[in-house]
Amino acid sequence: MKLSTKGRYAVTAMLDLALHAGKGPITLAEVSGRQHISLSYLEQLFSRLRKANLVDSIRGPGGGYELKRPATQISIAEVVLAVNEPITATRCNGKGDCQGGDVCLSHQLWSELSDQIYQFLSGITLDHVIQRDFVQQVAERQNVRFREEDVIAFG
Amino acid sequence: MKLSTKGRYAVTAMLDLALHAGKGPITLAEVSGRQHISLSYLEQLFSRLRKANLVDSIRGPGGGYELKRPATQISIAEVVLAVNEPITATRCNGKGDCQGGDVCLSHQLWSELSDQIYQFLSGITLDHVIQRDFVQQVAERQNVRFREEDVIAFG
DNA sequence: GTAAAGTTGACTAAATTACTCGGGTATGAG
DNA sequence: CTCATACCCGAGTAATTTAGTCAACTTTAC
Secondary structure, eight states, rough: OSSSSSHHHHHHHHHHHHHTTTSSSSOHHHHHHTTTOOOOHHHHHHHHHHTTSSSEOOOSEEEEEEESSSSOOOOOOHHHHHHHOOOOOOSSSTTTTOOOSHHHHHHHHHHHHHHHHHHHHHTTTTHHHHOHHHHHHHHHHOOOOOOOOGOOOOO | OSSHHHHHHHHHHHHHHTTTSSOOOOOOHHHHHHOOOOHHHHHHHHHHHHHHHSSEESSTTTOEEEESSSSGOHHHHHHHHHHHHOOOOSSSSSTTOTTTSHHHHHHHHHHHHHHHHHHHHOOOOHHHHHEEETTHHHHHTTTTTGGGGOOOOOO
């Protein structure tokens, strides 16, 4: 699972669509104006989002984009995956030059951890985010004891 | 929260230290050999990890690095944060050129989501990962209903 | 003293990100 | 019909990050 500003742009744009759903197609020009993302860059991102079946495009005047599925059925994980090339998990990827045991173990461990992150982001939908009670929902699901000391500046 | 190959390298290296804890300092040369990460790159990463108080360094012959705290008390989030510059959350970061409401809302939503991801990774320690029952633990914590369809190729 | 290790900083190649430009193509409004 | 509006697409590119090299230096065990 890769998380960078690119994924953030994509999620932000999808949230914009979700926030303005039901009012007909949204043009990228509108999204660009509202979210301060360059139009051409949005075009690239939406090309991926369309190929991933996350949005429908309507061409011509009055056209634009809209969510292909309800916001309740699009996860953050899907959006991030759509725009990011996956991280290649290992260097010795199936080449079998992984002697020594330790190496492959570390790779395996990372892979399992990566699975968990993916599962986590799969459980959060665009709707969860715009409803914003997702904070409580996720906290409940996790039974997380919130440790203040852990919360330092991060992006 | 930023997740990239850089974070993966750092976590992998820390897992290597955790796996070989209790046998005295580990040299970066060993880690480099086992995990196939260049020595010089490891030096850069460990410079950050040391400044973040995640590892202790022992100089001179017989020296190396070891975890500053037990693996049960170092979270994945800490390791990732130590080596990554945080994603700047907004473009209009406090500059107040965020008129229109929608803009700031999207930024706010992303910020809250980012919080959740951070919280999630704060709940997973190096020890969880090397014990590998973290998969079950996390699943229990989340009460996640595992949807097969969601699990497609990712990195 | 000397060799083993960490420490630091400057430098660089490759990859990714973020963006521009210049054309297309479909289509609804007039 | 036609034309403006919007998506579509590919080439190119500057900035940034990633990943790594290199060289000099410090500390310390032997």
